[in-house]
Every structure is written in C-alpha cells, then in structure tokens.
Amino acid sequence: MVSLKDYLSPMRPTWCTGCGNFGIWNALKKALVESGLEPHQVILISGIGCGSKLPDYTTANGYLSLHGRTLAVATGARLANHGLKVICTHGDGDGYGEGGNHFISAVRRNIGIADIVQNNRVYGLTKGQYSPTSPHGFVSKTSPQGAIEHPFNPLAIALAANGTFISRGWSGDVEHLAWLIKEALQHRGYALIDVLQPCVTFNRMYSYEWLRPRVYKVQDDPNYDSSDKGAAFAKAQEWGERIPIGIIYRTEDVPAYEEQVPALTLGPLVKQPIRVKPMAEYELLKQEYL
C-alpha cells in the first residue's frame, strides 16, 4: 500500500515560510496516495518559478523544464507514454504568460494532463513583478503606477476554448484541494486546477486572511450544475466578496486527444517495438518512389 512516506524526498523546500505552495504540495501528495498511485506511476512536469520546484521536493518521476513550456513538454510525454499519469505544476506566469499559447492549445486539445496552476497573481521567483492574473491597478516592481492591463481569467478562457474539466482550488484548504486533484486525475482529457496560492512575500493583497472568508465551494450548492456551460461561465466571472472554488465545469463526454491517435491504440508508444512491421513491409515504401 502506498503511503505519504513513499513520496518523501531528501530535498527540503526552499519556499518562504507560510508560502501557499506548501498547501498545494501536501494536497497533491495526499491526492496521489488516496488515488492509490505509486511514485513510479506518475510524472510531475513543471516549468520555472517558485512553485515549479515542487517535483524536486517529491519522490516521483519528475522533469523540471523551461519557463512557460511545461504543457508542451507534458504533451510530448503523455503521447509517448500514456501509461503514466502526467501532472503539471507551475505558476500563473509560467502557465498563462510565457506559456499562454500552450495553455489554450492544451485545453482545446484535451490531452490527458492534470494541470495544477499555482496562481499567486504575481511573479514570485523573480521577486515581485505583476503577472497575467494580477488585478488591474496592481502595484508591483514593473507596474509602479499600477498595472494597466486587465487580468487574464483562466477559467473563462478555458471554458471558451472548450475545456472539459475546469476547476479552482485554494491552498488554504488542503482537504478540498486534494479532492479536486483526485477528481482531476480521474478525468479523461485535460483538467485545469487553478489554485489560489498566497505568495506571502510579494503579494500581500491575496493573503490567507483576505482569501479565507471569501472562498466558497460551488459543490456545497446542490443546485449548481457543473455540466451547465452557461452557469459555469457565470461562475467563472464571479470574483470579489465571494470567490467560488471547486469544479466549475466538467464533462466526460469528450474523448481525450490520446484516445483518438491511431498509433496509440496498440498501447503506450514506449512499450511498442522499434519497428511495428516486418522488414518486407518497410521495403514496400521504396515502391512509392519507383
């Protein structure tokens, strides 16, 4: 039986005391254990940023790639070995800024990846510049007069791009976040978990104290239908005194990308022989040029 101990790593996180990434880290390990997944059955793929160091602190297969390229690397990994659970952990700067094009493409591609975006609405590792999700007017090192742009709404954009699992978590509630991650791991296709993550050093605006009283779980409302796209769009717009968390939208009717690739019906690509046909059939290829 897999236990939390199996995911322990000799490396100690370098995150600031109180950083929201601790909650995400704990929730992820809890979700993996409760899903009965062993460390060798998953691969954690990240980019660059404070939160992107998570795979380095966890005993599991891991690959820390480039800033913004997380989803592209993960897509290749998933197509090469769909026998593994592919989980991405990266920041909002990584996922929505530098990697914006990959984000939109991953959503509409519906590739089987659970994508945990550590959304602290600021750039942590480069010490406090505004990010794509920082609010309008956000004062930071690169926006001393306040950010002129309006924030990127990942939930609404994922909905518009035909996402099939769109959710929001909050690192102050490990139980709930672990549940969300477990649901995401079950999902066929791309699952977004945008996580509200306090950066206690560079973003005093979204502190635990500010967030805790505001968040509420959409699944607590028995009338909320997470398969209703219109309702989901409305929820995705909600922000301020009340902030919804939970599964905003989900459909299991859409096949994952990898379920539709002919070569993958024979099993994971890495398990297939180097040559899938007898030599004589390859020789026939020459006939195309005669």
Add this chain to the structure above:
Amino acid sequence: MMATVNNMTFKFSGEAGQGIESTGRGFAKALVRGGLYVFGLQDYHSRIRGGHNFYQIRVADHEIYSHDEQVHVLLAFTNEAIAEHLQEIVPGGGVIYDPELQINPAALAARFVQAFPVPLNQIAMKEGGNKVMSNTAATGAAAGLSGFDLEAINSVIRDNFGKKGPTVVESNLKVAAAAYHFVREKYGSSLTFRLQAQKAKPRMLISGNEALALGALMAGCKFVAGYPMTPGSPILEWFATHSKDYGIVTKHAEDEIAAINMVIGAAQMGIRAMTATSGGGFSLMVEALGLAGMTEVPIVVVNAQRPGPATGHATRHEQGDLLFMLYAAQGEFPRIILAPGTVEQCFEAAYRAFNLAEKYQCPAIILSDAFLAHSPRALELDTLQLDVPIDRGELLSDEELDQLTERYQRHALTPSGISPRALPGHPKAIYSTSSDEHDEYGQICEDAAIRTQQMDKRMRKLETARAEMKAPLHYGPSQAEITFLTWGSTYGPLRSAVDILNAQGTPANIVQIMDIWPLPVEKVSQALRGAKKLISVEQNYSGQLATLVRAYTGIKIDGLINKYDGRPMSPEYILSRLKEVA
C-alpha cells in the same frame, strides 16, 4: 548532324498554379522508368498563383548529382517563360509551346533555337475534354520530340491518375498519345537531342526530404512534431501520411517552441523523436535545444536551411546557418551536427543522428538545405539499405533496473561523460531531473564544485563523440592542383564541376565534410594537409565552413567561391568563379 543521345535538360516553366511541379516530376519519373538517370530542380516563388516557376530535369545515362545551366527543351506555359529562359537554351535546342501564346519565332531563330508550336490546349480539349490535361499533352509532346518511349509516360499516367478513376486515366492516355504523335508527325527528328529508353533495374526518384524521413522511420522514430515552414515541413507531412500504417504519432503543434518541447517530453519518456523546420523555426527552438543539452535528452532536429535572416527567401536556397547551429542556445553543451550533401546521405544522416543522439544523450541536428530537401534524384533501389543499425546507447533495461540497490543517479559522473539512462516508470529508478543545474541525482543544485563536475561530465561526451565522427568524404584523384572544401548540397554541382576540370586536364578533387560537429579535427587536418590550393565552395556570404576549419585545424583556405542569391550553385557558376579566385 549526329544526334546527342541521353544527355539533355528539359525545363517545364510557367506560373504557380499551372501544375509545373507535378508535371515536371511526372515526366522525370517516366524518364527514370525508362532506365535513365535524372536530377530534378524545383524553383518557385512564395505565392500560390501566378509568378514564375520552373522544374528542370537533367537526364543522362550515367549517375548525375546536379542540374546545370544548359537547357535543350523548354516547355513554356507562358510568354514570360520564354523571355526568362531563352538565353539558357543551347543552339539546336527547342521550345514547345501552345500557339495560343503567339510567340515570335524570329526571336528564337536568332539564337538558333527551334520553335515547336503544339496545340496543347486543343489536344487536351479534343482528346480529353478538359483543358487541364494540357500538362499531360506537354509531357507527351516532350517525349515525342526527343523520341522517348510513350509507354513510360503512360505508366506514370496510370499511377498518378489511378486514384481518380479509369475515365480520367483513359482521357489522359489519349491526350498524351495524341500530343506524342502530333509532334512525331510534324517535327519528326528535327531535334538532334534524343532520348533512348534503356534496360535497367528499377530505380527510385527520391528527394532529400523523402530520404531523410525514410531514414528516420527506419531508425525507429515514433514521434514527429512540427510547425509548417518551408522547406522543412514536407518531413512532417511525410510522417503524417505514413503515421497510421507505421505506428507513428505526428503532431502539428501550435508553434515551433511547442514542437521541440513536445519532442523533448517524448524523448525523455524513451521514444525516438524528431522535429523538422527551417532557420526561422529553428530560431524559436533554440532555448529548448539547451534544455535537451542540460537534461541530456536525446532528440533529433532537422534544420532545412533557407535564406535568412528573418523570413528571408521563403522558397529558396542558402547554407547560412552552419555557425549558428554550432552555438545555438546559451551556455555550452555537447551536440551532434551532421550535414548531408546528397539524397543517400540524407538517409544515412537520419539514422545516424538517432544513434548518436541516444549514444551521447544530447541533441543531434541534421543540417539540410532547400536544394537538397526538394531536389529528387534517381537512385538504385539498394542504395538505401532499410535495415539500418540501431544503437540506443547506455539505456538500462528493466532487468538491469530490477537489480538496482542504490538510489538511481541519472547524471552519474563517468569517464566517458555518458550516464546510464533509465526511462521514467520503473519502480527502482524514480528520479527527477531539471533544466536548472543539478547534481548526479538530477536535483537542483547551486554548489560550485558540483556545477564544475556536471559541466565537465557533459563536455566529456563531446570528446568521446569526436573520436567517432567520420572523416571527410573524398572525391576525385588523390593528387590534385585544386582541392575544394565543401558541405551540404553544394557537393552535387561541385562534383560536376570537378569532373569537367579533370576532363579538361586540371586535376581537382573534393573534400566534403558531413560530420560537422564535434569536428573530427585530426581527420579533417589529415584530409586537407597536402592540398596545393584549397578553395571552399559554400552557399553563403562569409564562408562559414572555411571559418570553422581554420579555427579548429589552423588550416587557411586560399579562396572562397560563394553564392547567396537564393539560387543553388551550378557547375558553370563554380567554374566561372574559379577563374577569379584561382
């Protein structure tokens, strides 16, 4: 007059959208089926309709590696084609055109070029019921005029139009035959350049891109991602076409950045993976090239060069990226660079790139170019031996991993610099690795001593690989007055030029470097030592290979023949420039 047999050039020329390429390639295929050798050259503008394109077919009864500047028969589909190419036609050559074009035969006669008006459109309408078939008529006319075998033309028609059904095939056959006989009756043997089908074993007509894709497939490449950019994209398209039958995953990615990162993700999981692009796309891939270098992931990247900088000449040819390939991405890390110069070398470079990438756990670049990528050549069937050797390097098997007693070190320090590789997924070898500098386990590490150790370890692979890189290829007599240094497809035209020089009594030879990096310095020095006069022939402005060779061997190059107008070298160009530099 004595006829010249099986030694001539056809040029099909007209606007984009007139089917110049497919008609030219169809005719070339027929020539190959008739037992002759051909070399095809495509020239087109970056536009879908209009403009001025041509497809040139050099045909001979011996192996040929290049086009040249002489044309014997021009098939002109526009007036502009004649204006553009009349100067290239040899005295006694001719122009086939539809009389609807209203050509002034006097202009042709002034250059001793014969006019061969053939009512191509009328024949197409009358025999086939559709003007579209005038291309087929042109092919029939070209065969008739040169006395070539109509049956070879017919067989290509059957294959090319087979998918469209028997009526389309029948109409095209009728059109070709009518044009063929029209020309035979009307012009008989006015053309002294003739073709004669020969008995020969079947041969392929295959381009550099096609051979490269085939080589990659045979090497076990199973994942190809890319973003279209001429002239690299035909490789992605080739794989897309064959993916279902041969168990390949192809991914048209959102951009080149995604393409190479996907390839890295797939290769990290243990799949042989590749991307193909051209310089601009490669520029976008540069950061990820470093990622593969740092995390020691074996990937193959094809850069089919075209002129730069920026978007350059989209459909044309240059070899301006050599030094860029050497240093692309920040920092220093080992990489392999192979620069094939012929179609068969494209095949070889493809499978060797996969073997070398996996053996040295680093990116391997195949540096091709537009001329090589697009130009088909006739090859003997057995030139491409499909059962290629596969060497996956130090890849630990499941059984070996089962025996592990200590924590697995992905980046273990070894004398060769190569660390035995485990694929993610085995319970005994769970590891994480990082684009940040890392320790032997792959874990992020800022320690100065470990940084030095890991740098040394990675760079040792470069030296290990250097010993394996092949000596330059040699062509021509061993003693020569002039030694030409070259790389890439320039080899083809240079080879023809050298043949001419030797026939004229000037001993000349060629040293072609295919294994560019790590440069086998000793072998290159050896090959160039003793050269009396050393001239580098390159399709770029500054002589990048000359620079590289000078930097690493200390050998000074005496002269440079270069070209950077977007059009490939020709033997004539090389010979005329030789007078200036020698």
